[in-house]
Structure formats: C-alpha cells, structure tokens
Amino acid sequence: MGDQPVHPNNKIYVRAMKGVFQRLRRYGGWFLMSLFMLTPWIPYQGRQAILLDIESQQFNFFSVTLFPQDLILLAFLFMIAAFALFFFTTFLGRVWCGYTCPQTVWTFIFIWFEEKLEGARNKRVKMDKSGWSKDKLWRKTAKHLCWLAVSLVTGMTMVAYFVPAPDVVFGFFTGELGFASTFAVVFFTLATYGNAGWMRTIVCTHMCPYARFQSAMFDKDTFIVGYDVERGEARGPRRRKEDPKELGLGDCVDCNLCVEVCPSGIDIRNGLQYECINCGACIDACDQTMDKMGYERGLISYTTEHRLEGGHTDMVRPKLIGYGLVLLVMISAFFVTLNMRVNFEVDVLRDRNQMYRETVEGLIENTYTLVLVNKTQQTSVFQLKAEGLPEHEWVGPTEVEVTAGDVVDVPISLAVDPYELERVMTQIEFVVTTSTSEDTVTIDSRFFSKR
Ligand code: SF4
Numbered sequence: 001m002g003d004q005p006v007h008p009n010n011k012i013y014v015r016a017m018k019g020v021f022q023r024l025r026r027y028g029g030w031f032l033m034s035l036f037m038l039t040p041w042i043p044y045q046g047r048q049a050i051l052l053d054i055e056s057q058q059f060n061f062f063s064v065t066l067f068p069q070d071l072i073l074l075a076f077l078f079m080i081a082a083f084a085l086f087f088f089t090t091f092l093g094r095v096w097c098g099y100t101c102p103q104t105v106w107t108f109i110f111i112w113f114e115e116k117l118e119g120a121r122n123k124r125v126k127m128d129k130s131g132w133s134k135d136k137l138w139r140k141t142a143k144h145l146c147w148l149a150v151s152l153v154t155g156m157t158m159v160a161y162f163v164p165a166p167d168v169v170f171g172f173f174t175g176e177l178g179f180a181s182t183f184a185v186v187f188f189t190l191a192t193y194g195n196a197g198w199m200r201t202i203v204c205t206h207m208c209p210y211a212r213f214q215s216a217m218f219d220k221d222t223f224i225v226g227y228d229v230e231r232g233e234a235r236g237p238r239r240r241k242e243d244p245k246e247l248g249l250g251d252c253v254d255c256n257l258c259v260e261v262c263p264s265g266i267d268i269r270n271g272l273q274y275e276c277i278n279c280g281a282c283i284d285a286c287d288q289t290m291d292k293m294g295y296e297r298g299l300i301s302y303t304t305e306h307r308l309e310g311g312h313t314d315m316v317r318p319k320l321i322g323y324g325l326v327l328l329v330m331i332s333a334f335f336v337t338l339n340m341r342v343n344f345e346v347d348v349l350r351d352r353n354q355m356y357r358e359t360v361e362g363l364i365e366n367t368y369t370l371v372l373v374n375k376t377q378q379t380s381v382f383q384l385k386a387e388g389l390p391e392h393e394w395v396g397p398t399e400v401e402v403t404a405g406d407v408v409d410v411p412i413s414l415a416v417d418p419y420e421l422e423r424v425m426t427q428i429e430f431v432v433t434t435s436t437s438e439d440t441v442t443i444d445s446r447f448f449s450k451r
C-alpha cells in the first residue's frame with residue numbers, strides 16, 4: 001500500500017497532473033468562470049441583459065422580464081435543475097462535483113496559482129516545513145494576494161447579478177455602493193477566499209448536503225471512478241522490463257501518484273468512497289504510469305460497479321428513464337408556461353375596510369385598487385373600464401401610462417344609483433386593454449350595495 005499524502009496540519013498537497021480529464025476540467029473551468037464573470041456585462045437594449053433587481057422586484061433576462069407573479073417559472077427552473085442533477089448523477093455519478101461545481105472550479109483555479117507561485121507539490125511540502133525566509137514570504141504573500149484578487153472579482157460579480165455591474169465596480173471603490181451591497185461583496189469575497197483557498201474539499205466532505213444524499217441515486221450501473229482490483233493486485237514496485245507475473249504482481253506499481261493528485265486526499269484503491277468527487281485526476285495519473293510501464297491504460301477508469309465485478313452495465317434502466325421523463329415534463333411545462341405568459345397583468349383589490357359607502361348625492365360607491373403590471377420593454381398606456389353595472393360613474397383615471405417593467409397601483413371608485421341595482425351583490429368585470437398588446441384582460445370582481 002502506498003503512502004498517504006503528506007498532511008501537516010491536515011493539509012492536502014495536491015500534485016498537478018496533465019491528462020485528458022485534467023484538460024477537460026481546466027478548459028471547462030475557465031469557460032464556466034469566464035461565463036460567470038462576463039455575463040453581468042452583457043448589454044441588451046440599453047440595459048443589463050441579466051439582472052435580478054430585488055428593489056423593483058423584477059428579473060430581467062434579455063427580452064423577458066419576470067415579476068413575483070411569475071414565481072411558477074422560477075419553481076419550474078428549480079425543479080429542472082434538481083431533476084437534471086438526479087438524472088446525471090444516476091447516469092454519470094458525481095460529474096457535477098468533479099467538473100462544474102463552483103467549489104471545484106474555484107479550488108482548482110486557486111491550486112493553479114499555488115502551483116505557479118510556490119512550485120510543485122514536493123517543493124510546497126518542503127517550503128511549509130522550513131522556516132520563514134524572504135523567498136517564502138514573497139511567494140506566500142503573492143499567492144494570497146492573487147487568491148484575494150480572484151475572490152474580490154468573484155464577490156463583485158455575484159452582486160452584479162443583483163445591482164447593475166458598473167455601479168458595483170465604481171461604487172465599491174468610491175464608497176458609493178451602499179451598505180447592503182458592500183457587505184455582500186465583502187461576504188462573497190471572504191467566502192470564496194476561505195472556501196477555495198483554505199477549506200477546499202472539506203466543504204465537499206463535511207458541508208455539502210449533495211455529497212450525503214447522492215448515494216440514494218447511485219446504483220451498480222452508475223459511472224464512478226474505480227480501481228480494477230483484479231488487474232492491479234498484488235501491487236508493488238518493479239523494473240519496467242520485469243514480468244509482473246513472474247514476480248507475482250498485478251499492474252499497480254504502487255507509485256502513489258493517484259493519491260498525490262487527489263484533491264480529496266483519498267486512495268481510490270481502497271474502493272468507492274463518498275469523498276471522491278469523480279474529478280478523474282487519479283485516472284490521468286495512473287494512465288501516465290501505465291504508459292511509462294508499457295501497460296494497457298485503464299487500471300483506474302470511469303467504470304461501473306457491475307463492470308468491476310465482471311458483469312454487464314445497463315445504460316438504460318427504469319430509474320434513469322423515470323428521471324429523464326420527469327425532466328422532459330418539467331422542461332416542457334416551463335416553456336409552455338413561458339409561452340402562455342401575457343405581456344401585461346392586472347390585479348383587482350377591493351377596499352377591505354368598507355363594502356360600500358353612500359355619497360352625498362345618494363349614490364352607492366365601491367372602491368378598488370387596480371394593480372397594473374407592464375411586463376414589456378416599452379411604455380404602455382392601459383385603458384380601463386368596468387362592465388356588468390348599469391349606468392355608473394367612474395371616479396379615477398381611465399387611461400394610465402405604465403413604463404417598461406413597472407407596476408402601478410390605481411385607486412378607483414365606481415358609483416351607482418341604488419335604484420338601478422337589482423341585487424345586494426352585482427358581479428362585474430374590469431376590462432383592460434393596452435396600447436402595446438392586442439390582448440384584453442378581464443378580471444372578475446363584485447359590487448356591493450345596501451339591502
Ligand atoms: S479518487 Fe480520483 S476521482 Fe476521486 S476525488 Fe480523488 S482524484 Fe478525483
């Protein structure tokens with residue numbers, strides 16, 4: 001059995017590794033990070049394309065503006081994300097953890113800075129054991145400054161999804177950002193620095209709930225990172241030209257590379273462990289050793305428990321089909337709801353304190369508040385009228401201008417001669433049309449009178 005990684009103060013010294021999966025993760029990580037950082041800077045029709053404006057309670061996503069009334073779409077999005085996670089975890093194991101989770105992406109970016117500034121793994125171990133010197137001081141300082149710079153950009157980017165991006169950047173450095181947003185920037189900066197710089201896979205093993213419940217989604221046909229015990233054991237060192245069979249050895253040369261490159265500090269040869277984030281670093285490491293020894297690659301590979309036991313892997317299975325179908329239903333429901341969404345919305349609220357009141361002219365008056373929501377990107381004029389009442393007086397505006405993405409409350413009253421009313425309660429309708437849409441919205445309401 002090889003040595004465990006060096007852990008002074010439980011620190012894991014990750015060895016950098018080259019290979020197919022590392023390239024995939026590195027390029028994927030840079031792409032995802034760039035996408036995250038640049039998205040708030042994408043303009044669309046003179047404003048930020050994606051902005052979750054909490055103050056005005058609206059979410060701008062290119063040409064679509066969502067309001068609290070559209071919460072159902074957000075619920076669908078969460079369900080789509082959840083079922084996509086279930087589907088891909090059942091199929092490919094913890095591929096989310098290894099390649100796309102921000103914790104992993106940022107951790108590997110921080111490790112990249114560590115490697116560039118403090119050197120390779122063995123050099124870092126030696127440096128940490130040695131006393132302070134000028135060289136150690138500048139290297140450590142430079143590393144932490146780089147980590148903090150990336151963390152600060154991350155913190156500002158997080159807030160730029162909620163506050164216009166230029167305001168965040170200029171406001172933060174000029175002190176004009178406001179307390180809540182400045183606090184959020186500082187909070188996300190420290191959280192990034194702490195999580196990716198110091199905590200790393202401790203977050204995955206001790207804090208992330210996903211690591212705990214993933215086992216419920218795994219089955220024997222789920223792709224995991226696995227070590228072929230049959231082929232690898234008995235492990236042991238040997239010369240390249242020596243025949244392992246003659247020495248009574250398997251293909252594992254016990255080089256310990258798979259352990260040294262593991263960000264979780266585990267030995268995959270001990271079997272499937274919940275700390276494994278499926279990053280594939282040990283596969284690249286082992287393939288490198290196999291190439292050097294002239295052995296076939298794949299002693300450690302993406303495989304399934306069934307395959308490791310010599311059996312057959314079922315790609316299509318009931319659990320996977322179930323998750324896939326629910327995912328398709330959720331995606332369809334999301335787009336159908338989005339398509340059916342009208343460009344403006346009207347709500348009618350009755351005065352809760354008084355059913356009706358009598359005016360000095362002897363008319364019966366009911367009071368309402370019409371809530372007009374303009375979900376388009378242009379100013380719109382709303383035309384208002386009531387139907388279902390005999391001749392009546394409309395007290396309030398019949399035309400209201402609502403700017404793009406705005407919500408306006410319009411208090412109005414309807415007054416009717418009581419002798420014209422046949423019942424105590426009359427069913428009425430508010431009919432609203434707008435200048436920017438051909439749709440007409442009709443809202444049912446009631447008009448109360450005295451007995
Ligand atoms: S065991 Fe391999 S795949 Fe799992 S976390 Fe460690 S290096 Fe990544």
Ligand code: SF4
Pocket residue numbers: 002227232235251252253254255256257258259269285286287289299300
């Ligand atoms: S990298 Fe491969 S050969 Fe080296 S110890 Fe790990 S399993 Fe054995």
